[in-house]
Amino acid sequence: MHTTALTLIELGAILLFLGVLGRLAGRIGLSPIPLYLIGGLFFGQGGFIELQGVIEFSEVASEIGVVLLLLMLGLEYTAKELVTGLRQSWLAGIVDFVLNFTPGALVAVILGWGPVAALVMGGVTYISSSGIAAKVISDLGRLGNRETPAVLAILVFEDLAMAVYLPVLTAVLAGLSFAGGLGTVGISLLVVTLVLVIALRWGNVVSAVVDSSDREVFLLTLIGAALLVAGLASALQVSAAVGAFLLGIAISGATAENAARVLEPLRDLFAAIFFVVFGLNTDPMSIPPVLGFALLLALVTAVTKIATGWWAAGRQGIGRLGRARAGTALVARGEFSIVIAGLAVASGAVVADLAALATTYVLLMAVLGPVLARVAEPAMGLVDRLAGRRREGGTLRLPRADGASPEGL
Template structure:
């Protein structure tokens, strides 16, 4: 048996991710499900081929740091690219489109969670998981299909931004409420501390833009990258200390940088790091997933995928019409919004570490992995066939 050093393991993992990603792109799919599958395939519960187990890593320890940075950077970029100005400039249309999407999809997920027999807090987390459309998968598909040049793309991406803001908000509140212990004064103290941190961070993000602007006005590329990553990791780490999800903290840091003149430079210099670390994060998600739990939650996954995808097609279509798009383009909006991805997985990863009930620690994360695998693939297929679907839908829908 070969003794794997950390470096050799990392080499095997990164190479496997590259190969899996390339195969995935070849068949027109997103890389996210491919990375997760690689994680499952070489994790502690890996299958054996001819008596030799594929298990490469017993746990995520050696990859943990990279994966954590992946979470921070994924959400940092969501905040960075927020562009609320555009939403405000077209607020009436986006308000209507967002209301149609959110009003149908968010309650649907919550009711689904309660129907599955979860408590209201568990159901609320589940609602967020099945609500948030994947910016990463959608943005890539929009470019691949050429819709990016057409009118529906701003409606789709605008709705995704609204979903991201609401998810971040909901996640922040729910993660703060998720504290162990029965002693009321401890709970109140802990919740209070978390909210104080969030408020301070919000204020800093709002008022600190000019300070960030001046501080990061450095010529050296490497100092710039180090500084931005440093601030992101520092604030996210501090958030974890007081019970705020590192993802939410990173999101707020991202919004702060998005209001400076450095946004474009960060895009150029740090996006490659985000892609690398995010790939490792998706891999670790797979690594942590017990295939037995995945099978056990398969029924829930399929039920949720059917219900939420139909719900999303309806709510996305309604959002497209509310935005002022015609029948065909509204169907595209509905299809485009169906894939779930990074944000759902970030919530799942948080629950693995911070969950207070078995459902939160195991069932919902395993469910999320299965759900993302199904919806990311299904969503991409739906997008590719959107125009055929639109042509087959009854005409009276188009005049509705």
């Protein structure tokens, strides 16, 4: 068959299949990410249907998917939110990192995959899915809850941590020498700081440069700028994803909102292709051998994330129920775990089994997270009843109408 025809047919079939999966996910109230991964496993290497024509396009498309995922993440937050978030939640952020990076790294070491794989798996288990967490919070009507800012602060910290982690990872994966690695990390830290300063001081200038009242012009300018910045960052070995993330942060205000609106459908398309391609490159037959470790990791890192949220919310004077809600809201892992694993697998610097472990782990956590968040309150009620404890919420220690000064919040 003609190559173009084959490419179109395969691509169409895959997207149609993803559409069906997405509809199914919506029906049962699930994040579509695990289903996209399953879709990818179904096709491709070792799957039921081998694909040939679509590989070349989908590789590029999945790169664009990563760029758009990170660009949208950057657009979510203003530089001011990131800086205040960092100031308020650095301690919780560090606890989060230590508790959740360690299990992944340990498992990679136990499996004998070496230090590079440990760095990768640590990242995979560390980063919560801010997409799934935000959806859980708004679906369960928790925007007004007092523990929600603590949860969001941790997510903000994690996303900022990515801006440091990804360049380090890229340098290590590229096999740079220690000095060379330090160089790129230095460059990226400098660039991150510079972008934050620019975004804080002259965010409106950056926004004005890319802004346009014409949708078409705006879209082209945005995507062009994002790919250019991502490509340049990649050429400097800083990681394309981080370049896009920083551009997203630098764009602010109404321009950022419009940009998010214009880019959302494109992000959905290319990110879906990214997840599928990751699944495509994973051989389903390599999953059974790592299934035990994936289950173990899922169990351990669910507990460590709950502990993180529990502790962080407790510091804000939140009661037991709220602390349980905060912990479980953070459990889901998703898009960024796959981004990290995807970078590693694409570089060829880690064993192929890592893709299988990361896929299985994310499949488990993307499903487990929202479920745990829903059962957190009933489960706490049950625990309290079994322990014979009186059900208690937090106490309000807020300023009252009688003019007491506001403090602590």
